Amino acid sequence: MKIKQILTGVELVIADVEVELNGTLRSTPTLCAIMRDDNGKELAVPLNTPDGRTIFMNIENAIVSTEPIGSEKKNEH
Numbered sequence: 001m002k003i004k005q006i007l008t009g010v011e012l013v014i015a016d017v018e019v020e021l022n023g024t025l026r027s028t029p030t031l032c033a034i035m036r037d038d039n040g041k042e043l044a045v046p047l048n049t050p051d052g053r054t055i056f057m058n059i060e061n062a063i064v065s066t067e068p069i070g071s072e073k074k075n076e077h
Contacts, residue, residue, distance in 0.1 A: 007035075009035060009036065010033050010034065010035045011033070011034040011035075012031065012032070012033060012034075012047075013031075013032050013034055013044075014029050014030065014031055014032070015029070015030050015032045015044055016028070016029060016030075017029075017030040017032070017044075017046065017050070017063070019050050021050060026050065028050050030046050030047075030048055030050070031046070031047040031048050032044040032045060032046050032047060032063075033045045033047060033057055037059075037062075041064060042064075043059070043062035043063065043064060044062065044063045045057050045058070045059060045061055045062045045063075046061055046063070
């Protein structure tokens with residue numbers, strides 16, 4: 001395994017992501033990479049599945065927020 005490139009302009013966050021699983025709406029803390037697309041829109045790309053398994057970063061899995069990411073009330077713990 002080798003590092004091909006270090007991505008810049010990417011912030012790692014833990015986001016409370018809401019997902020529908022088997023007809024039930026659930027939310028779970030999810031490791032995400034925050035980045036901007038070519039149009040400057042912020043995208044949150046999940047880096048793990050709802051059950052905690054790691055996944056490769058795939059821009060096709062990006063979640064586009066209707067509000068600027070980070071504008072929600074932050075947890076201060």
